[in-house]
Amino acid sequence: MSYAFLTIALLCAEYCRVNDFGSAVKVVGHVTSSYAAGLFSSIVIYRKYFHRLRRFPGPRLAAVTKLWHVWKGLDGKNHLLLEDLFKRYGPIIRTGPEELTIIDAAVPHIIDGPKSQSTKGIFYDIFLPEVTIAAARNIDDHDSRRRIWERGFSPKALAVYEERTIHYAELLANQIEYLVRESGLSNSPEGAIINMTEWISWFAFDVMGEFAFSTSFRMLQDRKWHSKIRLLVDGLGAVGVASPVPWLAQLGMSIRPRIRLAQDWFDLLKWCRERMDERLQMKGERPDVSHWLIESYIKNGSQTAERAWLNGDAATVIIAGSGTVSVVLTFAFYHLAHDPSQQDKILKEIQDVDIYDRSQLQNCSHLTAFINETLRLYPPVPTGGNRITSPAGITINSTYIPGGVTIVAPKYSIHRLESSYERADQFIPERWTTQRDMVKDNRGLAPFSLGKFGCIGKSLAMIEMRFVIALLLKRFEIEFQENDKGEVLFADLKDQFTFAPGDLPLRFRMRG
């Protein structure tokens, strides 16, 4: 802004001097372009040859500007890009002027463990001006918000949420059964083809609609996307692309007239605020996650600032709670179809179990191992979760990293380290039960992240995932279609902070 102002002032002064607009433009053009060339070349030279991170290897352009990353990530395959850089440059890679990507099992504990003083990275500013626990970079703001959230995830609160989860899982199973029986009526003994990516998303969003606003999005009932949730999914796609350079997203949000995606995003936030208005009017409701956030809002005198947190956190319930669970369940069903012996193993384990009793399901070690292996290979937050090192810096395997550096610790790659897991790229749930020697070093396993910024919804997510898998397996046999072995799921898989999987059509039949 001040540069634009200076240029205009210079132009006016030169015009007054020479009284010829064309030559004034020429002179000012020369001055500003020489200035810009000088400025940018000194930045480039400094970042490349004099910067404190200059000794760390990485792509040349990445050391100069993060725009390199935006360009490289346009295809949505950031998880594969980082994996490729790891193979080329080793475990510590300079992926930005002030950023290192570190693929080492020691990193999660160092940046997020109990002794860590790291803070959330600049990436989280992408959500400004919205305020929410998930994007709070100020430690005090984050801590006080986290204390409020924690009340909503006590064992007592979880027991109430569980009933609702069961209700939606049964609705999912009933809808699939309806489609299977309908396909039987039309003389097709082949069962029904269900796009699991879609149906699991509808389930996960419907559940979180209940927890945020005590209202379902009715996607399972209506068997189609709710228009606002579609906007949300598309909006997160754009966030994913712009995430390496948050100011780019901010710029996109602030220009007028608004571009379509920005307009959609603001429409969505407005819609969330309206749902929260309705939620605030509800009386005698069964506690949901918002119940605890609203309680604090009212206790603090219903102030405007507190209301902003309430709105942002309600959107977080939906985004953090749905886009994660749905990814794990989608890949879990992929592997159940891919290896039917896993269906048999889980079925055998749950045959005498009351699946409606959470503690009984929790004791099913193979079911839990199956979910853990899915979380290892397909962590729903595959590369996100940037942290900034504290002023004292950190040391990773005797390499010192100074303070104020952004650290990217991609779970996708850390979870697949050959030094940590035998046959690391293969899906082998037994490595968590009977073949423990296949896990050489599990320090790096952190699908829910760790410490004060770690996932608050982990127990709820595990309850949901165990129950959905157990319920659907009890009722259905699941397999690939003849010509489709889940290729699209992987081909269209995108890293947009959370994973966005491609379609997964699976054949469902009633279990005899």
Ligand code: HEM
């Ligand atoms: C398989 C399911 C899930 C996985 C793998 C998962 C993973 C994660 C991860 C990796 C983070 C840290 C993100 C970061 O550093 O920016 C996180 C944070 C968070 N998750 Fe989850 N999550 C899951 C389900 C849920 C559910 C069901 C909820 C419930 C609403 C939830 C609520 C949150 C919240 C509120 C945060 C922010 C915590 C904070 O900053 O203090 N998550 N999750």
